[in-house]
Amino acid sequence: MNDKPAVNRDAVIDQAIEYAIEYAISWRRIAAMIERYWYLLRSSWPRLLELIYWPAVQMMMWGFLQLYIAQNAGFFARAGGTFIGAVLLWDILFRGQLGFSVSFLEEMWSRNLANLMMSPLKPIELVIALMVMSIVRLLIGMVPVSLLAIGFFGFNLYGLGLALAAFFLNLILTSWAVGIFVSGVVMRNGLGAENLAWTIMFLLMPLTCVYYPVAVLPHWLQVVAWSLPPTYVFEGMRALLIDHTFRADLMVQAFAMNVVVFGAGVVGFMLLLKAARRHGSLIQTGE
């Protein structure tokens, strides 16, 4: 009789150990993957330069356009920085997703995915490492460009203060959700689906109203726009720069939607991984 509780306790401990082995996240393995992507980034200066090049070109073009329009229209003179702000926030969304997806594509290009998938690295650890790398790549690109915006156009992104943190959090969550899902699609279907990684965000560009208010869209398209979390961020940015009002309500709504979108991205990735294991895609990582 007295032995029974002891047996149960042992069983619970065994179960807990097994659970830990199956589901525990290893920061050592995540750090190893970040180290792997960092080595990769460091090994090629053109790749580093590329991280800055396009955001800088975009920012300069929209900045000068805004300068020109502001000299000829009263409204735009008051709405100082909306174009530059929009292009910088758009780059957080676009480059965040690209930073995630490109790091994943590196595994496909180098035919290394099978090595990783048969190692103790868990899919969730790979996803976390890719999220960290998307921030690293984003910072390498965006910090110099945001400084250029101050120098050329007197637009200080960091002057947005806490609002910038809210914008950043919401945009990066959307970008990760899309990046995770696209990586799953590429893993399941091979490099034939690679173009999706480069183009999917441009589908969101007109719908999330990066450069114009939602009110510009036809009514039925406005419904679609408001179903996308980045729309709330770009509307919030315009409210801040034009009306000098921080719309916390928009940020909270965007965050709530992002939690759902991010969860859907992770679940989609796991289902696609399962399908890839079923269809043999992990051992055929080519076209």
Next chain:
Amino acid sequence: MSVPAIAVERLVKIYQRGMAVDGISFVLPVGSVTGLLGGNGAGKTTTIAMIMGLLTPTSGTVRVLGVDMPRHRYRVLHRMNFESPYVEMPMRLTVRQNLTVFGRLYGVTGLADRIAELADELDLAELLDQPSGKLSSGQKTRVSLAKALINRPEVLLLDEPTASLDPDTADWVRASLERYRAGRGATILLASHNMTEVERLCDRVIIMKKGRIEDDGTPAELLARYGRGTLEEVFLDVARGRGHVREAAQ
């Protein structure tokens, strides 16, 4: 009775294009070296991929070191490893960087010493700081082998480890595998088209054809059963459906 290194039971894999593995079963004891022979499309790589957990079986079971492989793979993956010329290492990373990353993924302790040890054993010392992509195919194979041995695996799966290597390098790789097996007591499962390799390394041979096991035995048993002098002749008999020559003659 000790737990076998690998136990495969009624394993089936069906793709949309057809049956790849058709109900195979085998048990590999700890410390054995087994060759998986067969022509293209025989199901060797599919079988190895299912043992590694890269591919989900349609039905049947795979247990590695007693662990149900598809379901509980994370309990055993750190005790096994794999090498194939068809799976590469990141090309722009140096050999040392690649081995460091994989060493950390496998939780290897004393990693710097282990890399130095492998560099010594596999003659990689001069290559350690070169990008993996700039190596010759023979050098790449040695690096892949170093990656496969980084965690001192108890179970080592090899898919045509000497494909496209010159005879000297291939011989060198086989010698390394023999040393590793002798030193570690590891279990090795080797898919190969190379009969010389199989005869030299393996104490058991499983011959596959169209997803099924056609024959299974030690090299000596197979030679006797088919009345042949080499495994290559045995392989050709099986591939061409000639069956057991001696048995047929009797």
